Amino acid sequence: MNCTEFLSKLTDYFDGQIDPSLLAEVKAHLGACHHCEVVVDTTRKTIDVYRGAAAYEFPQELADRLRAAVMERCRATGKLPDIKTK
Amino acid sequence: MALQTTTVAKDPQHPIDLAGGAVTQTEVSPDLMLVERARAGDSAAFEQLVLQYERQIFRTALHITQNREDAEDITQDVFFKAFQKLNQFQGNSKFSTWLVRIAVNESLMRLRKRRSSKTVSIDQDVETDGGSIPRDFAEWRPNPEQNYSQAQLAEILRRTIAGLPPGFRTVFTLRDIENLSTEETAAALGLSVPAVKSRLLRARLQLRERLSRYFRRNEASE
Numbered sequence: 001m002n003c004t005e006f007l008s009k010l011t012d013y014f015d016g017q018i019d020p021s022l023l024a025e026v027k028a029h030l031g032a033c034h035h036c037e038v039v040v041d042t043t044r045k046t047i048d049v050y051r052g053a054a055a056y057e058f059p060q061e062l063a064d065r066l067r068a069a070v071m072e073r074c075r076a077t078g079k080l081p082d083i084k085t086k
Numbered sequence: 087m088a089l090q091t092t093t094v095a096k097d098p099q100h101p102i103d104l105a106g107g108a109v110t111q112t113e114v115s116p117d118l119m120l121v122e123r124a125r126a127g128d129s130a131a132f133e134q135l136v137l138q139y140e141r142q143i144f145r146t147a148l149h150i151t152q153n154r155e156d157a158e159d160i161t162q163d164v165f166f167k168a169f170q171k172l173n174q175f176q177g178n179s180k181f182s183t184w185l186v187r188i189a190v191n192e193s194l195m196r197l198r199k200r201r202s203s204k205t206v207s208i209d210q211d212v213e214t215d216g217g218s219i220p221r222d223f224a225e226w227r228p229n230p231e232q233n234y235s236q237a238q239l240a241e242i243l244r245r246t247i248a249g250l251p252p253g254f255r256t257v258f259t260l261r262d263i264e265n266l267s268t269e270e271t272a273a274a275l276g277l278s279v280p281a282v283k284s285r286l287l288r289a290r291l292q293l294r295e296r297l298s299r300y301f302r303r304n305e306a307s308e
Binding site: 007008010011012014015034035038039041042043045046047049050051052053054055056057058062063066067069070071073074075077079080 | 298
């Protein structure tokens, strides 16, 4: 397996969906190719840092305001006769 | 329209649903029960659905549009449209996936309006491999994010993802940030699973390359 072939399997490798018959080849390539090892490590960190960090704030005040606006628009349609909200 | 007693099939790859509960073959999704109550005019049931998914919809819209005001408008529009179309929701997919699909469509439409001279679609710029071939093989510091304040890190992440074409940005947002499965992402975007995988790979590699500028180990000082 060369680097291009390895990269083509990277998504399945990350998602744990790689064909078992290919897994040994992938691991062998990773063990022998420092560049691909770095790509795997830093790509995993890329995903982790986006998952872990709140790139965008969603303050409670905004959440409450948006929800109130949505509910007001929905009630204005007359399709929500029941007014038992929180 | 009465809701059919739909059950949600268990996905062996993703046994936990987005609301955080286990989904089994015989369990009726809590979302479907809320939908049914909302259809019957229960305001509290619909408000609960908004409460559960407003954060996800807002973040998705903001990641795609990169504009906070647009994301606020889109969040409102998504839930209002969902409310108007509740009878069309058949329960064949998760309610959250259905909402995300509306959010993606609304977000792309908003981008089109903003860039009126340019077509913006989920396919934009995805035919190129530019930037997707790894070039930077530097190792990163063990905990690179700790070298920045929370505000600085958020700015780096925003600036970096904003540089991706919308088609890549959207796939990465749904799959890696919002944690949808590949199949759910494909359903939400109207793409095939192989297309999602291909775009996800390129999005991840492009982001990695861009973040490497900030996070790489500074060999001169170590």
